[in-house]
Amino acid sequence: MQQVNEKTDWLYALLLYGLGFLLFWEWLRPLSIISDTGQTKIFILFTAFLFLLSYFQLPFWLSFPIKGVAMVYALHAMFFPGPFFDFLWLDYFLSDFSKNIGLLFDGGFDSLSNVFRTFLFFILLWLISYLMQYWLIQTRRIFLFLLVTIVYISVIDTFTTYQADNAIIRIVIIGFVLLGLLQILRIQEQEGVSFSKGRFPVYWLMPLIVVIAFSSLFGYIAPKAEPLWPDPVPFFKKTTGDDDGEGGNGNGINKIGYGEDDSRLGGPFVMDDTPVFTAQIKDRGYWRVETKDVYTGKGWESSVQDRVMFEGSTETLFEDGVEVEAYDMKMNMTGNEEFDFIVHPGQVTNIETGQDVQLLENPLSGKVFTQNLGESVVLDNYNLDYDSPTFSEKMLREAPAEYPERLANTYLQLPESLPGRIGDLAEEITGDEENPYDKARAIENYFVGNGFVYETSDVAIPGENDDYVDQFLFETQLGYCDNFSSSMTVLLRSIGIPARWVKGFTEGEFVDVAGDYREYEVTNNNAHSWVEAYFPEVGWVPFEPTRGFSNQADFVSDYNEDEASNTETSDPAQAEEEQPQQQEQMPEEQEASGSSSSSFEWSVWYTILITVVLLLVCYVAFKNYKKWLKSYIISKYKKRDDGKVISEAYFRLLWLLDLHGIKRGANQTLREYAVQVDQKLQTQEMKELTRRYEENYYRGKTNDDAWDEMKQLWENLIKKMQS
Template identity: 40%
Template sequence: MEERQLFIYKLVLYVTGFLLFCEWLRPLETISHTEDAKIFFIYAVFCFFVSFLQVPWYISILLKGMALAFIMDGLYIAERIFSGAWFSVFYEQIIFNTQMIQFQEWWQMTPLFRSLLFLILLWLMSYLLYYWFVIARRMFFFVLLTLIYVTVVDTFTVFDGKWSIIRTFVIGMIALGLSSFAREMDKESIPLKGLHKARVWTIPLIAVILLSSAAAYASPKFDPQWPDPVPYLESAAGGAGPGGSRNGTVQKVGYGEDDSRLGGSFIQDDTPVFEAVADGERYWRIESKDTYTGKGWEDTLDESVTNMDPENITFETFSEEVEVEEQTAFITMERQALFKKLVYPYGLSSLVRFPSDYELLVHVHTGEMDTVKGGSPAKLGEFVANYEFPTFEYNQLREAGDDDPQEIRDRYLQLPESLPNRVRNLASQIVGEEDNRYDRVKAVESYFSSNGFEYSTTDVPVPDENDDYVDQFLFESQLGYCDNFSTSMVILLRSEGIPARWVKGFTGGERIDTREFNDNVQNVYQVTSGNAHSWVEVYFPEVGWVPFEPTKGFTNTTDFYTDVDTQDSEDSAATPEDGGISEDNLGNPQQMDGEEQSSDQAGAGSSDQHNTWIVVLSVGFLIIAVILFVTRYRWMSMFLIRKYRKNSDEQTYEKAYLYLLKVLDYKGFKRKPEQTLRDFARTVDQHYQSNDMRRLTDDYERVVYGNESQRTQWPKVTELWEDLIKKTLS
């Protein structure tokens, strides 16, 4: 009966440990490229089950190894399992990935090898958790680690850890409660066969867990009382990766595909993405999006994808009425570029040096161009882009009128029903008495250059559930970066019946050199993740889509001109942008105009540095405190060993012996109330297979009860004491 109850107790403890471990696996599909984490859960269950059965080690290794091999075969290896070809593939994978590790080219590691390493980790954790929870009964450290892990993942990634934290708290409380319950039973010498009488003890445990969980969940929460330290920590640690999803409050700057949740701060990233040899700075376009949800952008148009001939690209953003100049650009993608799409200038007509084994799939509505190899997305190394660089004439834009095709109006005048009316009212006030589309668009574009708007990548708010992203920016924060400015301009224009769409890609980058290309000396631009940008395209009848730049501190790289006979009247309009900046400073969407913001940034920089040091010192002190607490018996023992060597009085001997009992208790050698010191010493010696504890106990009893002096024996006694301390802590 007692063995059965002991089995049930161990099983409950082990299950709680497994449930806590599952919280480490749940974020995998969200924060990594893992498409289906179920296989890892299944293998973890199997490993935990085998570890709990406590079968001989060679059978355990055989069972877990066979399961691992079947998983590898089912996921990655097509050959018959355990055949010569199967082992050959596996061997080649091991050799290749070992070389990649030696060369520190971690990104080249294959999915098979990464999965193999992770499955081996699950294998090891099944044994470690059995030891921590069932044998040592020391689960507090793992519970604490799980809470820290979930909170860090929830803070720094797109994973929503709200319910995960609650589950971890409840399961952790159950595990710690059961452990404390078992210790009290040992302390009071209550056998497990009497557990049926002690069941009422579990009622307070369950009540405390339920009440504390309910109170914590239902109680009101204060807003943050100090600045968010995450940007500083992510900046120091390298952030969450370029092109991160927009669901978090802090992102690392770069191109990303998920724009459904805009807002939040950015961390600067100067990782090179591609190098462009071109005649001048250009917008490097990737895609546009049509539907604004109130929180971000989505592409809801029909997936009309065309397999297009690279030598004859027919996708156009403007009509033949626009004056163009034929130009060529040479693009070299960097190894760090993670996206597998084409970056291209306006007016792209053909691609040269396009690999014959690649395909170009063009989304005709958004302009997104996927490069595909063997049916899978693949990144180009380098290519030459021939394009017709457009130049838009002012009078042509002013005279374009408002006769938009119905197809354009249906797609690009969409607004969410929840859009606050004050946004529409503001749009009407901005355009005022302007009598043509171009001037109305310019009025909205120039609205952001004043009226209190500021460019910033930090402290940018994320709209709450009931807030609108544009409304919050226009009327509350007036603080943000390119996404805030460009989205707001699109919505204001649509509110006035002007078709507009949100476009994303890269700005021109930094000019780093010149190079002779196609018999001409052209500029070399380095484009980094920090140049990721969003802007606005506005539709003009019989002209097409024209780019505009509302973000404060940036210059539109599109070329505009006016006829000679109206040059004088259009001088002011011909200026690229109000408050323009020099060419060397163009194109980085995460940098403010230095002259405009220098004084503000000086004060902010001092404050930021001060806050950074506070965070760093606080984290440092916390880490040191945790390390000192975890290793307290080791460094305290080292200190006491040196101290007791110098003193040979009876009081010191008594303190040393009592400290040894404390260390033994900490390491799991608990002295029962009915045990004498000699009985306890015999138990310790049986574990260490020595008689050191009995000899030390005999000397202790002579000192305490016989009042005998041990000064002559002190060196020998000290040696016994030190050996036992070191054995216990090893």
Template identity: 40%
Template sequence: MNGSRLKVGVYYLFAFWLLAEWLIPLKTVSDTQNANVFIVFVGLCFLFMFLRIRASIVALINVSYIAYTLNALFFDVSFFSFRWLPLLVEDVINHVAIVRQARWFEVTNVFRSLLFFVLLWMMTYVVRYWLFVRKRLFVFYVATVAYVAILDTFTAFRGNGAIVRLVTLGFLLLHWLVDERIGGAKQWKRWLAASIGMISVCLVVGYVGPKLPPQWPDPVPFIKSYAKGSEQGTGKETVDGTVKKVGYGTNDSRLGGPFVADDTVVFTVEDEQRHYWRVETKSVYTGKGWETADNDVTDIFEQENHIYYWFEDGVEKETFTAIIRPTQPMYYLAYPLGLKAVHALEVNEFLLQMANEKIYPVDRQLNTLPLFEHEIVYEHPIFSVEQLNDAPAVQNDTLLAQYTQLPATLPSRVRQLAEKITNGKQTQYEKVKAVEQYFRLNGFDYETTDVAVPGDNDDYVDQFLFETKKGYCDNFSTSMVVLLRSVGIPARWVKGYTAGQLTGKTADGKNIYTITNKNAHSWVEVYFSGVGWVPFEPTQGFANPYRFTQPQLPQEQQVVQPSQSLRSRIPVNDLLRGEQTTSSSWKDKDHAIWNAFTWKKAIWLIFVGVGVVFLLYKIRRKWWPYVTLFMFRWKNGDDAFVRAYVALLKHLQDYGLKRKQGETLRQYAAYVDRYFGTTDMSKLTYMYEKAIYKQQANVEWEKMKELWENLIKKTVP
């Protein structure tokens, strides 16, 4: 690389800026709340490259930074206590099976962040190669511009500033690289001034010049309408000759059949927390769908909900406030589990229908009123796995009769399957989790078009479990409720909306979510004695937005729960902290982790280990020379030099510069120097001969160690 260190530093700043442009939008277009830790990591990687720090030291620092960051974001214990290490190791090992079975929605945020760090680490070397070796970065530059443009068009991210930076700095970088390739960068200071001047003139002319209005219509509505038309054209008809559009509806008596997505916005929300939006529950399964229980009991509350609670007092809860803005007047309330209060200008009273927990805005004569913008206060639950496992059997006969109801026509093989799934599980929670996981591990697919409609003699759940294994949320959630009820566990079917899509941020840092008709969803709630109603998510491709915490350690050894971070308060997956344990010490905790190994995990661990060793052997030319450099970095004396010279000969042989039989060291050194175009090998060989004959080569070794290092580095492909 020609030019001064200053120019090299400028190149590295360009490289850092390009990668940072990919990371900056993450704060807006995703739930990532700590993108800065990734930007700092990229900056460190390029700084170490600029300073030419040894690869081994760089690896040590980067690994330490990754471990420290993961601990700070997810484990929050003393870093030097290393209590986070067994948890991290356990999480990585558990993901071997998750990745192998393609259960991508079960990947924890810890593992996802770890992979992202590794990817960024690799990308820094890729960008460095294209920038310093190939001196070509046009493809990556174009990809960056396209990335920013797409996010600016289809998301809440506003890329005006990014586009200006890309045009200004990007053209400057591309011009510089072209000049570098053609060898004109010797007068780089003069060239830099000329480039900046030309680009500045172009920017000023573009800014002050006249601008025509858009000549083409906005392509986004066309793309959306085209996609919707394609879906409607390929959708299959239901038994009544129509294709349904997904959205909230009231009639669930006959489920099944395909649907097409409907992007119509229902409401937007300013909220701090992701959760499902409940509308109603249904408890009577007919074999074809769901109906509401025959119960006309209602109750009324004025803003403050003092008539119905979903949790017992022992459940840990956090209180939040959300603002809902419907696009059209709503005649029912969409609310989170744990609703505490509703504040609206036009409505003071709300009617709760006990049979299905549907809430209506009403006046004093109980006439339904339209609901516009309103504010809700709710308690977001944090469920303790220990508490759920310790929950006693439900003794409430009325509740059991309503929420374990099944039709007499239910095929016996459905009950037999439920018994098989839950066989050997000791607690109600273990049985519920076994049923929830059953769909993810046994070949069930999420499908919206090729979805069967049960015939007159078919049971909706039986058809899905044993014949089609394809469907959407209604199939998965209904089947889970029926399987749980088959083993006497009270469960109910819940419908409403998912959390929607994150589309922006408010000035005070709250998230803005957009909920459309295609976010209509159904899920499962299970009743636990002493806890209350707990949500579960069986549908393939969906993740439960509620938190489940493992048993806590004693106060002096306690692992603080993960704070709001990269996961934007999405629940920590059960795999993050492993199987349930009541150990009172970290020694017992570590023992439980290692005892959790099964022979399958051991085989996979061995397989992965062998694969890593094989990969390291295949690419040994890329890393072994740096190990040699590290081994001899601080060694002195004739004996150290002799061993260093012998190691250099081995690297040269492995590189492909074979020493012929009978060839002297001086002849071989001349051959190496001709190959590399240097005289370094001959100088080192002369020193080696002096060291062999005890002629005090120590002083020369200190002076010429750099020659030895340069030759070692030249053997790296």
């Protein structure tokens, strides 16, 4: 393989590996849509790293451990909080690995953990990167992989929500360029065509690029007939008798997004990046739709369905003593979802629709509906003003524990069938805390560890006699935002803290800067639920118990130095909140605990940068070590004049020749080997050097100036070896 690679121009190799990676990338793009994988970026970065190592052609003893460390680091980044070099997580991983190996040999594939499944997927990516190297560099054949890629994307586009219109265009362009490049290489190797050293055959590629560009452009702009069979899925369902209607039996896999009915929670879902809306806003935070107050044991319902006229502002979320800052924002509801209600960041003070619509509000849930003459209206865009709070932890800890009767009656509700062990667990979690705020934080922190895992596929549906929260807390410990937020709400209520369940969206993905505003795009993937707890003299305070998500609310610790020294404690939840969100959201800046000065913030990008630098250093060392070795040997023996220098220098020369691929046969004499070396290096100096060496040692002829005479021949041979 080394000889084949030496024939390949470096620019050719770079193009082949780059296009091969782009082609394989198309296999990874649909994962966020057709599976519950929320961190496809890590898979893409790992695959790019594998292709980079393959391009550098590092030896196996060096590339294998580097790839292994990169895979373990990727697993840590996906599943384990805390620093990589805190090897406590490694004990869990090794025990999980040994357990799953047993399940694998016993055929218990359904019981494999997500960590182990991801490990196997990384191994698969590793193998495919090797196969791509084999197809591109050795066999010069990629057509079969291109064909399988087209079939794969076509099937995914047909039977899932993934839209592959642009993917097909990308695959065709990348595939045909690859086929053309490989054909040029095959012609070069089979016909003995050679190019000027250091020059890339641009003129060979120009006709190929023009033909591909013209064909792709013509195919894109040409008129297209409507499909005769637009969607085969309904036909298959009817044919197989599996068409249960839109709702189904409720036990299938749902698609993520905002829904009205939360009476029966649970079950898996698949991701969906369908756009919902875009917003231009100065502050970032969650997008609120409504709250629900009645927990049934299976899900959530609203006790009040009435609608009243919107009086210019939503319900009061926080009291007068809370510091607020006024903001305005612009909402564009031009996504693929039609909402007849207002989506907003918090306590709204004014809504401007620009249309003749009526705004009605549910006084309990806070949901604001849009209608005209009794008919629902879907707004394309609207502007609103709102207040963003900053919560004082001092006020929260000093808030009284006496709640208004109306709030207590509504937001302490629990079903009579609620298992008693939920209340016992809440008491156990909060037993060491003295005020409601610290108790709420303790419950929020409880989900950071204790075996809870964010999961969207292997999520249980409570049976007839099961409680939704009880099942999650004590049996499965696998779930997504609904499981975490419902559990925290119920735990808070069970110890007498009013709490409610909130629905909406996370902030979305940053798109652009528009003047003083930042534009975010929110998709169905951003649908989310969280918790609000009530504290007298403060108001409703948001909490984020879901693993991998961070609380967007502003909290300030406003104690004086004496109070801070007595009350400052470590907060695992805050550390958890600093982790990147599942929805590809930006991490918050971390503050070092117990330090008044800002500390260096370590992130995955620093690790990637250091890894790339180390990799480049290793690559440079690997590419140049033979040259450095030759320079060292020349300098070592050139100045010696002792009696042993001739023998040592000659055999060091033989060692260098062997290292550079000119190997001596087992039964080959020195003179025969010298002829072979001269043929390889196109010189006559090896035979002359060997003759002089034999004269000095085999014929007993000695000469004090022998090394001085042989030195130039010896040095010339070393310099002619190609590194």
